[in-house]
Amino acid sequence: EIIVEVVELADVARKGGLLSLEGKEVSNDFLQKGIQLLVDGHDPEVVKSILSKDMREGIARLTIGKAIFLNIGDTAPAMGMIGTLIGLVQMLSAMDDPKAIGPAMAVALLTTLYGAMIANMFALPVADKVALRSEEEARIQSMIIDALLAIQAGQNPRVIQGLLKTYLPASRRASEGEE
Incomplete structure (x- = not known):
């Protein structure tokens, strides 16, 4: 969809000049800033420098978020093991009362489970999703930078479309941008 939008903008700019792009509504804030x-x-x-800096800073912010979730994923199992040790201490301190052993053992086992679940069902998948989002954002923003520089250079919209299709997987290149 971004390719179609950029090719339309290239058509407008080629026919009416760069000033004809002023006030055009676009779906992407990064593209709007570039326009x-x-x-x-x-x-x-200057355009490339400003947009590249903006792209790097956005990726850096996402990288920090990824690091936070990776740290949670690394720490949660250790916290679960600490809970297990506490539960085992309680269990061993109550060896003279057989009825207290069961609940203490349950605490010991549950804390390990909770630590593993937090890491593997929450933190690490979120970190992976943030990493994928970061890669996708970088690819889209890099594509937008190339497109804007091509528009500024007055390149033919079909040439720009071909350039932008190189960012797509081969399986999507034939259909994208021809809607």
Whole structure:
């Protein structure tokens, strides 16, 4: 969908100049920022520099989020083991009362389970999702930077479409951008 949108913008810019892009509504904030840089008449180097910096900072923020969830995933099983040790101490301290052994053993086993569940069912999958999102954002934003620089250079919209299709997997290249 972003390819179709960018090719339409390239058509508008080619026919009416870069200023004709002013006020155009687009679905992507990064693309909107880039269009504004083009309309404001910045040099290609400045456009690329500003957008690349914006892209790097966004990825850095996502990387921090990923690191937080990885740390939770690493720490949760250890916290579960600490709970297990506490439960075992309670169990061993109540060896003279057979009725207290069961509940203490349950605490010991449940804390290990909770630690493993937090790590493997929550924290690590979220970290993986954040990493995938970061990669996807970087790819889309890199594609947008290339597209904007091509629009600014006055390249043919079909050439721009071909350039942007290189970012897609081969299986999607034939259908994307021709709707």
